[in-house]
Amino acid sequence: MFKNEEMEINLGPQHPSTHGVLRVKLRLDGETITHCKPVIGYLHRGVEKICENQTFFQGQVWTDRMDYCSAVANNLGWAEANEKLFGITVPRRAQYIRTLLNEFNRLASHLIWLATHALDIGAMTVFLYAFREREDILDMNEAFCGSRLTTTAFRIGGLREDLPPGFEKMARKFLAKFPTCLEEYENLLSENRIWKKRTVGVAMLSAEDAIALGVTGPVLRAAGVPYDIRKAFPYAAYAEMDFEVPTQTAADTYARYLVRMAEMRQSARIIQQCLDGMPEGPVMAKIPKILKPEVNEVYHATEAPKGEIGYYLVGEKGSTNPYRFHVRAPGFINLQSLPKMAEGGLIADIVAAIGTLDIVLGEIDR
């Protein structure tokens, strides 16, 4: 007996392709998705509330644990938002080291995206290659701050420590081999017939929709909008760096793949410039041990690997804690566009749509 009616199924919350505990309610007509609703909150820990009850210095460790794939980028945003709140000027050498580590982190985050996205779609080999290179970056994280994933790399006002001896050698060694690694991935994927069939024209999101839905990062740039906060509102040492903002116009999953691959090349370029032009000097500004702000509110946005991460802080006069702390998580806003991408497509393609958004549920649920 064949019935002609829509079927409702749940994708997740426990599913390997949802990158965490994301549940997507789907309504299907045959294999076509007619309705899609993401359900989130399974990883909610109340980071904002916790940070409001801790001092400005203590809050930083929580930013690592939001998006654990790009902990350094989250640390940078937090440190800079606080510096804006207190009016701290960071030494130039610290700015360079921050830029350097942030770009390494972008590489690590994009590599983990490439690995898992390809794995979701069915390309197993890339996973192993990408994790091999990511391991080197995590080793550098470990050399710098003793921690691989949850780094707490920066401090408000600069850095806790200067670069360790031998770090530059490690970084240059990595940079020397990284372009060939990128070529390896591209040889495996770019002209691969199956990869192209699974990605070209899949999960489209036009520039108008992306801007209306607040989508940022590589997803927006793949729709042809050259919006990169590193260029638009320069922070750290990005104003002194020479790099391009790669864009594509196709606005599909394949275009986002191309944008991210091009971004990795630009990141390597920025790292090279940081290493070559590293200034001498102190790495920590002179600030008191206990920071107490005046009445002030700041919204500071930086370009995390996933998109715009913004920190909204309200300072209370004479208090050691932030009065209000809010995170504009890039994944949270980007995930809003999932119904737009997935509806009308096939059920097999929603896995590609989730992968191409590059979400981390720890950051979305906070």
Next chain:
Amino acid sequence: MTEPIIPPAPEVPEAPAGPYVYDYAASPQRQVVMPKTVPLPSYRTYLAEVKAAAEADEAKWKKMQADYETAKAKAEADGKDAPKPPVRPVPRKDDNDLKTPWPQEAKDADLLLLQELLGAKVQEIFEQAGELTCQLEKGALHEALLLCRDHEDLHYEMLADQSATHYPAASDFAYSVVYHLTSISRRKRLRLRILVPEGFVPESACSVYPSANWMEREIFDMLGIAFANHPDMTRILCPDDWEGHALRKDYPVVGWGQRDISFREDRGGMIERIALQKAGQLGINLKQPKAD
């Protein structure tokens, strides 16, 4: 085998039965310290504070001079040496890299244009730490958002972030709702702010900026501000049957059983006592080890 010495147990409040029942007053550790000030940045308040501080400083200096005059007259009458004349105290200068960003007068063209277009609906405009803030009347928000998006000289295409703050110490409002707009083409950011009292239902921004959908749901979930004409005004991060709104200032930080035992100050042997109690419930005798 001697029995282990068990110190007398301090009183531990019993947890309520249901998982989502909160009784704030039940546990001493769950007492909430409410904020006493209203840290709402404002150029007007800042000017008033600076003026009051200068007046207080001047009054203090006048009093010091008057005291000196009387002391001098008294010394002259007694035939003693005249006292030292007072020195006006200079504000202490800290040797550090901190330069507090104070609110400044609005000079940016966008803010002035908004004030010109909206007139009395704009309550305040100022700049602080390089950020533009425009405080609006709570009813005029929708109009302002439309203007910001569509006016050819403003052109703020994206609503980057929306958030709210609870101010329980304020008398005429309870929450501030802030909208962070981004102009991609003009590389500018703008903050719109409205102050809403408890129970007020502001207009949703979804019809102007669809990205407000989840952000407004999050505000509803965390602070309990419902938005009118929102397509799906439900909780987003907490479960649907959750009680209370976590980011209000009167919501406690600790849950049941978390802070009731302080591991650092376990002087009364509370952990051991609770372990014994639990073991007793499970029918295990921890007090007397089994004989070989």
